Amino acid sequence: MKSFLLIGEHYITDFINTQFTPHGEIVENFESFCDIKDWFLKVGLLDEKRLNNIKENELYFKELIDYRTLVRNSFKDYIKEQISLDKLIKTTNNILLKAKVHPQIINENDSFVLEYIPNASKYNELLTKIAIELIKLLNSKEFKYLKKCDNHKCSLYFIDTSRNHSRRWCSMEICGNRSKVSNFVKRKKDLIK
Numbered sequence: 001m002k003s004f005l006l007i008g009e010h011y012i013t014d015f016i017n018t019q020f021t022p023h024g025e026i027v028e029n030f031e032s033f034c035d036i037k038d039w040f041l042k043v044g045l046l047d048e049k050r051l052n053n054i055k056e057n058e059l060y061f062k063e064l065i066d067y068r069t070l071v072r073n074s075f076k077d078y079i080k081e082q083i084s085l086d087k088l089i090k091t092t093n094n095i096l097l098k099a100k101v102h103p104q105i106i107n108e109n110d111s112f113v114l115e116y117i118p119n120a121s122k123y124n125e126l127l128t129k130i131a132i133e134l135i136k137l138l139n140s141k142e143f144k145y146l147k148k149c150d151n152h153k154c155s156l157y158f159i160d161t162s163r164n165h166s167r168r169w170c171s172m173e174i175c176g177n178r179s180k181v182s183n184f185v186k187r188k189k190d191l192i193k
């Protein structure tokens with residue numbers, strides 16, 4: 001199984017991070033429908049039994065890739081220029097409508113959980129799962145802590161769940177240390193000047 005970068009602190013940020021440009025060149029995690037199924041298993045959005053029942057489908061694959069691009073571009077514009085998420089919301093609502101998603105209250109370990117259940121006979125289950133997670137994110141308190149990595153060359157997103165909401169980097173290993181090193185070099189240069 002492929003390895004995936006899970007630094008997003010949310011299904012949606014991890015989902016859009018499956019294509020990223022850490023240092024200029026594009027890294028693509030989703031080269032096939034199977035890769036996407038592997039990702040669902042890895043993050044725990046669907047179990048193996050359920051995933052085994054989902055057949056490879058070129059159209060569904062394309063829909064997932066297109067939706068991933070839409071979510072990432074919408075987040076990018078939203079963070080940078082406060083551009084509304086209207087297009088993303090419209091597309092997401094259409095996905096939910098097509099899959100006939102309806103809310104249900106479920107008793108889970110003695111607490112009541114609001115769940116969303118698709119009901120159409122033919123629909124893109126993986127896409128619908130992602131759309132459901134997206135509405136949960138938009139509807140959550142955490143959404144205001146959506147951030148892009150401070151390295152302008154890096155395209156990774158995350159929900160800043162740190163206590164002071166002061167997280168700046170996708171990860172120390174990928175961008176944090178680089179920044180530290182370049183600041184150190186810059187400071188040294190400034191001193192020499």
Ligand SMILES: [Zn+2]
Nearest residue numbers: 149154170175
């Ligand atoms: Zn980064």
